[in-house]
Amino acid sequence: MTRRLVLAPWTYSFIVALAMWIATTAYSGIGSAGSTLAAALAFGAFSVVIGTGQMLVIAAGSGNIDLSVPSVLTLAAYVSMAVMTGHDGMLVPGLVVALLVGAAAGALNFLAILLLRLPPIIATLAWSFVFQSFAFNLGGEATLKPPALLSAFTVWAPGGIEIMPLCVMGLTAAAVFVLRSTLWGRSLLASGQSEPAARLAGVRVWRVRLIAYAGCGTLAALTGFLLAGFSGGAALNMGDAYLLESIAVVVLGGTSVAGGRANAVGIWGAALFFNLMATMLNTFRIEAGIRLMLTGALIILIIAIVPKPRAA
Amino acid sequence: MSDAARWSGLRAGRQRLRDAADIALPATALVVMLAVIFWIRPAAMSYFGFSLLFKLSTPLMFAALAQMLVIMLGDIDLSNGAFVGLVTCISALYLGPQPMLAVALFLLAIAAYAGFGLLIHVRQLPSIIVTLGLSFVWLGCGVTLLPGPGGTAPDWLIGFMNWRPPLMPLPIWLAILAALAGHFVISRSSYGAVLRGAGGNPRTLQRAGWSIAAVKTGVYAAAGALACLAGVLLTGLTTSGDPNVAPAYTLLGVGAVILGGGSFSGGFVSPIGTVIGALTLSIAGSLLSFVQVPPTWQIGAQGVILFLVLAGRVLLSEKAP
Numbered sequence: 001m002t003r004r005l006v007l008a009p010w011t012y013s014f015i016v017a018l019a020m021w022i023a024t025t026a027y028s029g030i031g032s033a034g035s036t037l038a039a040a041l042a043f044g045a046f047s048v049v050i051g052t053g054q055m056l057v058i059a060a061g062s063g064n065i066d067l068s069v070p071s072v073l074t075l076a077a078y079v080s081m082a083v084m085t086g087h088d089g090m091l092v093p094g095l096v097v098a099l100l101v102g103a104a105a106g107a108l109n110f111l112a113i114l115l116l117r118l119p120p121i122i123a124t125l126a127w128s129f130v131f132q133s134f135a136f137n138l139g140g141e142a143t144l145k146p147p148a149l150l151s152a153f154t155v156w157a158p159g160g161i162e163i164m165p166l167c168v169m170g171l172t173a174a175a176v177f178v179l180r181s182t183l184w185g186r187s188l189l190a191s192g193q194s195e196p197a198a199r200l201a202g203v204r205v206w207r208v209r210l211i212a213y214a215g216c217g218t219l220a221a222l223t224g225f226l227l228a229g230f231s232g233g234a235a236l237n238m239g240d241a242y243l244l245e246s247i248a249v250v251v252l253g254g255t256s257v258a259g260g261r262a263n264a265v266g267i268w269g270a271a272l273f274f275n276l277m278a279t280m281l282n283t284f285r286i287e288a289g290i291r292l293m294l295t296g297a298l299i300i301l302i303i304a305i306v307p308k309p310r311a312a
Numbered sequence: 313m314s315d316a317a318r319w320s321g322l323r324a325g326r327q328r329l330r331d332a333a334d335i336a337l338p339a340t341a342l343v344v345m346l347a348v349i350f351w352i353r354p355a356a357m358s359y360f361g362f363s364l365l366f367k368l369s370t371p372l373m374f375a376a377l378a379q380m381l382v383i384m385l386g387d388i389d390l391s392n393g394a395f396v397g398l399v400t401c402i403s404a405l406y407l408g409p410q411p412m413l414a415v416a417l418f419l420l421a422i423a424a425y426a427g428f429g430l431l432i433h434v435r436q437l438p439s440i441i442v443t444l445g446l447s448f449v450w451l452g453c454g455v456t457l458l459p460g461p462g463g464t465a466p467d468w469l470i471g472f473m474n475w476r477p478p479l480m481p482l483p484i485w486l487a488i489l490a491a492l493a494g495h496f497v498i499s500r501s502s503y504g505a506v507l508r509g510a511g512g513n514p515r516t517l518q519r520a521g522w523s524i525a526a527v528k529t530g531v532y533a534a535a536g537a538l539a540c541l542a543g544v545l546l547t548g549l550t551t552s553g554d555p556n557v558a559p560a561y562t563l564l565g566v567g568a569v570i571l572g573g574g575s576f577s578g579g580f581v582s583p584i585g586t587v588i589g590a591l592t593l594s595i596a597g598s599l600l601s602f603v604q605v606p607p608t609w610q611i612g613a614q615g616v617i618l619f620l621v622l623a624g625r626v627l628l629s630e631k632a633p
Binding site for chain 2: 063065067112115116117118119121122125126127128129130131132133134136137244247248251252257258287288289290291292293294295296297298299300303304
């Protein structure tokens, strides 16, 4: 009977996010509830896209992580803005180029891990330096402007329903389906649980992981493309905040750092938690230093009180 | 002599050979980089030239050694750079006027470090996410104490960092001392075997009657103390405090440990290798400006250097399986 009372690990961040939404609303009046949530959904959508990619890599097995996501995000944003040069008609080529840049970056990450036998932390870190340099040479200090249509899409909300977060929810649903019901998804989780066992079962682990890294790069690039439209252009530091956040939302969302256990829906809870907390602390006019301390303390607290995904 | 004894002697010999190979890689990289620098600018080959080249390596070296201790336990510390930043704030604000308060704050910070190490062990938490959260906590503390760069380092500290000891520049002396101390404590002493065992084979250690919790807490405290030292020395170099001064130390430190032959699986680290790795990474930047890589490509070239040096590991590991 007591088993039923135990909540799934990923529900905790949803509960905390809800509590923060209520606290913010209680402080600044019921009228602000809708706009607070709308803003959290819009900002949270970016964290979810990049977090979903990071989840694929982290689920691929212990030690797998992609530290290059911020620089891939920035590079893809620069490349696609340079291709589109602000013209609406170039939107599709711009998107395709961004995604190709991301997929190539992810594949390069994995090839360095495979061929040089580097730990993923080091390989993706070294590549991130290289990608950063490319972005720097492409755009320099300047901000490259996005086409008007892209900017309009990221904030498009007919009848008060935001389209972009809705699309990202579709992405989450797709990720759930892929992990649960496709051969590749099952192989990914199997490789994450036990690489030797997966290999004996006939899984080509390196190919499964190559796709995971390429997928992570692609989703980081998509984040960069959308973020450039949302925030008015590609800027050199646009990816910085997403290095730690992409990892935090995945782990708080219930994905095991040891690999083999992924949770795409939980990323939404963690992303909303992050953004609603920022809003709440802003509303309460709390100083920047205290805000950072509370953010860190809450991350540790949630990870410490949540029951282990693997009890055994 | 029994077979077992002969076998263990053979294994010890092979182990020593592998230790030497681990150090040979970063050492070769360091020598090659220095050779290129001296070839381009022979004037750099002097007491003064060495002091300038290695000036910034001292704090990075101690931060890397702190990271090495955590990696030795099979964990990783993503809060290392933010912690060093916090220590520079405390040093620049209090070490001159109220040294006792500064020392008390350092001890408090080290105790907090050890406490979180214990928490990671007791709840079996992923260190990567706990230290990620900690990095926000340290940065928050730093920003609360000192919102922007400011404060002043005490004169004695600035004086120490500018001190010119006989024979070799200060950074070289400190590197040799730190490498030897680390080598004898971690790689040679019987207690070092226990420390490495806590990361490499905790179950065996537990059966031998050691408390893993106590060992891990102690190692985290030592890592905190080394990171503290890094922060104090960095304050002496920059002469002021800044919570955002050292975020790069986190990953550069990890890089130095791996470059020096360490492995994330726990139990395998080399203090001498880590020190040489930190020296290598800190002069990589100087090398790039000496060979006139355009500033916009310097970060990327650092990534390429990291790849080139680490590619050597593949060749070495293929020779000595």
